[in-house]
Amino acid sequence: MVYEIMKYGDEVLRRESTPVAEVTDEIRQLAADMLETMYAAQGVGLAAEQVGRTERICVIDVPHDAEKPEWAEFNAAIPMPLVLVNPEVTSLEGVQRDDEGCLSFPGIYAKISRGEKVVFSYTDLEGKRRSATAGGLLARAVQHETDHLFGVTMIDKMSQLQRMSIAGKLRRLRDHA
Ligand code: ZN
Numbered sequence: 001m002v003y004e005i006m007k008y009g010d011e012v013l014r015r016e017s018t019p020v021a022e023v024t025d026e027i028r029q030l031a032a033d034m035l036e037t038m039y040a041a042q043g044v045g046l047a048a049e050q051v052g053r054t055e056r057i058c059v060i061d062v063p064h065d066a067e068k069p070e071w072a073e074f075n076a077a078i079p080m081p082l083v084l085v086n087p088e089v090t091s092l093e094g095v096q097r098d099d100e101g102c103l104s105f106p107g108i109y110a111k112i113s114r115g116e117k118v119v120f121s122y123t124d125l126e127g128k129r130r131s132a133t134a135g136g137l138l139a140r141a142v143q144h145e146t147d148h149l150f151g152v153t154m155i156d157k158m159s160q161l162q163r164m165s166i167a168g169k170l171r172r173l174r175d176h177a
Pocket of ligand 1: 103
């Protein structure tokens with residue numbers, strides 16, 4: 001099932017998610033539907049809030065060929081797609097500043113600073129706690145999606161000046177939410 005994607009202005013994007021107590025068939029179905037929704041929208045990540053849900057779960061699929069070669073190699077052991085239940089960023093290293101977009105902010109791209117490498121832990125769909133280290137675009141996606149689960153979106157990571165430069169686009173999105 002393909003969900004409607006919530007856009008900037010929808011109050012659910014500001015909500016903090018609720019930790020998933022147990023990985024049930026309902027959670028597995030939600031993950032499958034979120035992946036279907038993400039692929040239909042040609043995104044590389046999607047968090048529950050973006051489909052109007054508040055379970056602490058996000059999905060990511062960053063193609064290895066979208067990464068710079070050194071990060072493609074670094075991330076090679078991480079299988080895609082990733083379904084992260086109750087994800088937690090445990091450490092960040094380095095800084096990368098690059099264009100970032102979001103399915104809830106269609107047409108808006110901005111340079112956002114993120115950790116270059118991220119160590120994160122999560123529960124998989126079998127209910128097993130795992131941890132992984134990612135770099136590059138995948139590290140950016142993990143930080144972006146985990147932020148969503150705490151009600152934080154990419155505009156919170158922008159400077160005042162960046163926000164001013166997209167104020168008109170934001171207004172139009174909000175008026176259609
Ligand atoms: Zn997003």
